[in-house]
Amino acid sequence: MIIINRHIHHLSAELDRVQQKVNDGLPSPTHILSAYPYEASKDIATLLKLIQSLSVQSVSQPLLRADQVRALISKFPDSLLKGQELPDETIAYVLDVSWIMAAKAFLQVLGITINVLLEHTHSIGEEVLYWADVSGSNWYTGAYAVQTAPDRLWRFLRRSLLYTEEGGIRKAVNPTASVSWARFYDIVRQCLDPRAMLSLRARLFSSFTAHRSEIRQKCKALGAMRTRNASGIGLLMGQCSLLKTEIDSESATDDRLRDAVFRGVLTLKVLLQRVVHDGTEYELEERIFTAVEREIVRSQSEMTKLPQSPEYVIAQLFNILDELLPDYSAFSRRAINHHGRPSCLHELIRWISNIGSTACEFWGNWVVEPTRRLIGTIRHDEKSEIALMSKNSLEADRASLERMVLDFVLDRPESEKELGAKQIDTLTARIREGDLTPVLRAYEKDLRKPFIGTVRGDLVRALLIQIQKTKVDVEIAIGGIDSLLKSQELVFGFVSLTPGIMVTYAFLRWAFGVFGNRKGLQVGRRKHELRHALRDVDRTLTLSTPTDSGVLTYKDHGLLVCGADILLQKAATVLRGADLREFQEDIGDLLDIHIGIQRQTQVIKLLLIGDSGVGKSCCLLRFSEDSFTPSFITTIGIDFKIRTIELDGKRVKLQIWDTAGQERFRTITTAYYRGAMGILLVYDVTDERSFQNIRTWFSNVEQHASEGVHKILIGNKCDWEEKRAVSTEQGQQLADELGIPFLEVSAKNNINIEKAFYSLASAIKKGMDTSKSEQVGSQGVNIDHHGSGTSGSTGGKCC
Template sequence: MSFVTDHLSKVDGQLDALQLQKQPSTPSSPDLRSTSDEPRGTSDASGTSERSFDLSQILKIQAAIKTLSTASSSRVLLHPDTIWATLNQTLEASVACSEDSRVHPKQLQELEWLLVSKAATQTYGVILNALLEQTIPLSNEIGYWDQILGSYRYTGLYTVQTSPIRLWYWANDVYGDAWQRLQHIRSAGGDEDEEEERGLSISDRWRQFYGLVKDSARDRSLVDVQSRFLSPLTKSRLEARSKRSHLRRLREMSASGLGILMDEGMIFDADEEAPVSAKDQSNTKEEWQSVVAKSVSLMEMVLQNIHTLELGANEFEETVFMSVDDDSQLSQLDSIEKQSVPRVVRLGSRLQQILRIHIPMHIATSTELTTEYGRPSRLVRYWLPGLALFLSSGTLLRILFNRKAEILTWIRDIGTTSIDFWNNWIVEPSKKVIRTIQHDKDSEIAIMSRESLKGDRDSLERMVIDFACDNANTSTGPLTDSEISMVRAKVREGDLTPVLRAYEKDLRKPFMGTIRGDLIRALLIQVQKTKVDVELAVSGIDALLKSQELVFGFVGLAPGMLVFLSVSRWLGDVLAGRKGKVQGREQGSMIRVLRNVDRILSSSTPSENGMLSYKDHGMLLCEVHILRQKAQRVLPGEIYSEFLEDVSNLVDLRAGVECQARVVERLRWAYSKWLR
C-alpha cells in the first residue's frame, strides 16, 4: 500500500458521494418508460426495442463501473489494459446509439459519465504510480554519480570500465572518416582510376585503405588537440557531471508532474464520510463533469511535456497549465452540448488514447533516458573481472580436474566429521541430560557398587566381634550380649579398641603373636578397617557427584552447543544476515529519509499562502513513499497505523510548510524508540 492507492480510494469515494448527493432518491431499477428524452409518436414496437436496448446497456455499464471501483475490487489500482478494455466494451454501444440518432435516457447518460469518471480515476492512479516508480530510482542513479565524483579512486575505476566504449567510438569515427575519403577518391578519380584500382592486388588495396585510416587518425588527433590537454580522469568527471545534471533535471520534472497531478487533478468538493443529508449541494452536474474533463486534459499535457529536459520545473508547470487552458478538445466539450458524438464518448476516447499511447510512450521514454544518463550496464562495469575470470578459467578447470579425488575426499570428510560431531557431541549429551532430568537410574554416576560398602562394614563388625570374643578375659568369662552390642556400636563408629589392644600386646612378643596368629589376625582386621574407611571416602565423593550430575551433563553438552551455535550464527550472518542488523539498516534508512524530508521542507520556497511548490511537493511524496515502505518493516502493527496518520498530515499540502515541519519533529520524538 502506498499513498497513491490511498489517494485513489479517496477520490473514488468522493465520486460515489457525489452520485449519492445528486440522486438521493434514485430507484434501484430505472424507469425507462418515463424518460423525458423519449420522442413522441413512436410505435410500441420501437419503444419496446429501445427500452430493451437501454436496459441491457445500463446493466453493462453498471458491471463496468463495479469493475473500475476501488471498493469492489481486490486490487485498488487496475492494469491499463483492463481499464482500456472496460471502456472500449461499454462505449461502443454509445457510439452506435449516437450514430443511429437515438436519444439517451437520463439514467444512461448519468451512468456513462460515472463510468468515464471511474476510468479517469484509475488512469489518474496509473499515471501517479508510473511517475512515482520513475522518480524514486533516479535518486539511486544520482547517488552513483555522486560516488564517482566524490573519489578519484572511483573516477579511475569508471574510466577503466568505460575505456572499451571510448575506444570503440574513436575507432568507429576513424573508420567512417577513412571510408568517406576512399569513396571521395573513387568518385573524383573517374574511370581511369577505377581501371587502375581493378588491377591492384588485395594487399595493395588494404595498404591504400590502411594509409587512409592513418591519415584519418592523425587528422582526428589534430582536431581533438584541445581535448588532449585534458586527462582521462577529467573527461570522466565532466561526463559524470553532465549525466548527473540530466538526471537531476529529469527527477525535478517528474516530481513537478507528480505534484501537479496530486494538487490539481481530480479535486472534488465532497466528503464521502459525511451523511447524505449533510452533503454540500453546490457541485452541480456540469461542475464535476468539468473537473473530470480538465483532469484528463491535465494528465495528457503532463505526459506530453514531462520529458522536455530543456525546460526547468517552473517553465514545465507554466507550459502544462497554458496547454490545459488552450486545449481545443476541452473547449469543445465545454462549449458544445449536443454533438454527433456525445461528450462522454469523446472523453472516453481521449482516456483510451492516454492509456494506449501516452502512458506506454512515457514509460519507454523514461526508461530510455534513465538508461542513457544512468549508471553503465553490468557488462560495462564488470567486463574486467569477467575477462580475468575467462582467461583464468582454463587454469582453474585444470586444477580442479587434477585434484578431483582430493576435493571429493575433503567433501566426504567434512560431511562425515559434521555428522559425527552432531551425534557424539550434541545428540548423545542431550540424551544423557534428559535422562538425568527424568531421574533415570541407568544415568546415575556411580564410582563404586551400591552394596559394596555395606558388605565390607558388616564383615568388619563380624571380624572384630569374633576377635573380641576369642580374646576375652578368661577370669571374667565370655562376653555378654550387651558387651557384644557395645562393641558392634563402637565398630560402626570406627572404634577398634579391642583389636588395637591385642595388637599392641602382641607387638611386645611378635614372634609368639605370629605363632598364635593373633598378630596377623589383628593386622588383617586393620587392613579391613582401612578398606572400609576408603570406601566411606569414595562414597562421599559418589554422593557429591550424584548431587551435581545435571551440572556435569550440561558441562559435557556445552562444548558441542558452543561450536554449533557459533557455526550457525556465522552461517546466518553470511547467508541471510542477522535480523537485528537488517532492522538496524532499515532504521538507518528511515533516519536518512526523514533527513531528506526535513531538507525539502527547510530549503523550499513557500508560496504566498505558505504551501509547497509542485516540485517540492512531488519530492516530498517520493520520500514519504519510501518512508512508509521502511516503516512497515520496522514498526509494529498498531504503531504503524498511528504512523500512517502522522504521515497523512505530513503530505497534507493545505496545512502549510510550518505545520509539516512540526509533523517531522513529531515523527522524530514519537517514534524515536524504533529509530535508534
C-alpha cells in the same frame, strides 16, 4: 504507492456517495431498468457494473492494471445517448452515471500514471546517488573509466576507420606527389611543435577531469528528469485535490464536477506529452497550463455541448493507455539506461556461474570427500587406511633374503663339514636380525681376486644379496613410518577436513548475517534509506518556497510525495500494528497541503550530543520506548526516534536525533545541527573526561546550530553513586557558566528522563508561540501605522 492508493480510494468513495445521491432521486431502485426497452436497460446495467468494477473498495486493494482498465472502459455503451429517444429524466440519470463512470476510470488511470511517475522518479534518484558516490571517489572514477574503456575504444576505432576511408578518398582524388610531400611536412611540423606536446600531456592528465565532467553531465540530466517528474506528480496530486473539492460541493454532478474531470483528463494527457521534453519545472508547468487551455478551447469548438460528452473523456483515456503512457515509460527507461550506471548484466551472469561452479567443486573436494575419508577412518575401513606399502611385501622380501643367504652359505661352506639343523637354525636367526657375516666374508675374499670371483659368480651373488638386504632395510624403515601414519590417521583426517569446515562456517555466518531478519546489510541499508527519506522530506519542507496562499509549489509537493512514499515503504518493513497506523496518519497529515506549510513543519526536532558511551542512546530508548538495555551497541553515524506528547492541551511531535560521539563521525553529525530546535548535551557522571568535553560540544553547537536554539545539560548515570566522578554542584556550576538548564538523569532507573525532554520541548513551544504572537502584533502595528499615515495625508490635502 500506498499514498496514491489512499487518495484514489478516498475519491472513489466520494464518487460512490455521489452515485448514491443520484440513485436517491429515483422513484425506486429498479425504475430506470424496468420502465424502458431491453437494450437501454441492458446498457444501463452494463454501466452500473463498470462503475462497480472500477471502484477501489479498500486502501489495501491495489489499483487495476492498465490492460484491465482498458478492457473495462472498452465496454462503455457509447450508443446509450445516441440514436435512442429517452425521456429527459432518463437522459439526466444516464448522463450523471456516465460521468461517474468516466470519473472512476479517470481515477484509475490517474493512479496508474502517478505510480509510474513515482517508480521512475525513485529509479532516477537511485542513479543520482550512484553517480554522486562515483564522482566523490577517485577510485570509483577510475573503475568507471576502466569499465567504459571498451566502449570508448570502439568509438575511437570507428572514428579512425571513418577518417582512414575519407583519407583514401582524398588520396584517390589527389594522387600527386607534391600534395603528399606537403601533407608529410605538416605532420612532421605538428609533431615537433612544443604546443602539441603540451596539449598531449594535458589530455593525458585530464582524463579524470573528463570522466568527472561526463558524470556531472549525467547527474544534471537525471536531476532535470527527476525535477520534471516531481512537478508532474505535484500537478496530478493537485488535480486530485481539485476533484475532491468539486465532489464535496453541493451540486456534485453539475458542470463543475464534469469540467474538473474533463480538465483533469486533458492535464494528464498534456503532461505525458510534455514531460519528456527538456526544460525546467517552471517551463513544464507553463507549457502544460497553456496546452490545456488551448485543448479546452479546441474541444469546445468541436463539441456542441461539453457536459454531454463523457465518451470524449473515455476516448482520451484510451489514447493515454494505448499511446502516451507506454511512450513515456519507454522514453524514461531509455533515458535512465543512457544516463544511468553502465550495464554489467553479462559479466554478472558469468561471475555468478563461475562462483556457483567453484562453490560446488569446493564443497565436493574440500568438505564431502574429506568427510567421507574421515568416516572411513573411524570405521577402520581397509580401503581408507593410509599405507605406504603392501602388508605382505616385507615378509616376502625377508624370506627371499633368508633363502638367498642360506643357499650361498650351503654352496660355499667355510668348513668341509656339512651344517646341521641346529647350525642352520642359528644362521637363520642371525639373518633375520640382519647379520650377513658369511656373505660379507666371502665378498671380501672375492674382492682380492675379482676376476676369479666374477667368473665363478660368487662376487655377483654377494652383491645381489647385499642389494636384497638394502631393500629389506628400506622396507623396514618405511614400515615404521607407515605405523606412525596409521597411529595418526584420525588427526590427519580432521586436518584435511578443517579448512573446508572453516570456510563453510564463515560463509554461512556471513550469509545468515546478510539475509537474516534483523542482521546484516539489509537492516543497515533499511535504516539508512529510512533516514535518508526522512531527511529528504525535512529538506523539502524546510527549503520550499510557498506560494502566496501559503501552500507548496507543484514541484515541492511532488518531491514531498516521493519522499513520503519511500518513507511508508521503508516503515512497513520496520513498524507493525498500531505504530504503523500512527505513522501512516502522520504521513497523511504531512501531505495535506491545504493546512499550509507552517502546520506541515510543526515538528520539534531535538538532538542528543556528547562523548561516546555516555548513554545518549539509552536515554533516547528510555524516553521513546520506555525500555533499557545494558548492552547497547555504539551508534554508527546518526539515528532517530519519534514520539508524540501532549503540551498545554495540544499534541506535539518530537523528532529526536541520536548522534555518534566518535571523532570519525563528527563531520556527519554536525550537518544535523542546523535544523535542530533543541539540543541535549549529555555527559557521564562517572567519567570526568566526558564532563570536560562538554565545553567543546557547546562550542560546536554555537558554531553550527541555528541561532536561538534551546539547550540543556544532562548528567546521565546518576544512580551509580559509588563510581561518581562529577558532583552535582560541578554540573550545576557548568550549566550556570553556559547559561543553560541542568538535570541529572538515569536511563537505567528512569530518573528525570521524561522531565528533561518535556522541559526542553515546553521551552521550545513557548518560544514558537511567542514568535507567532509577536509576528501577529507587528503586522497589526504596521496596518495601523499605514492607516494613520494615509489619513494624515488625506487631511493635509483637504486643508
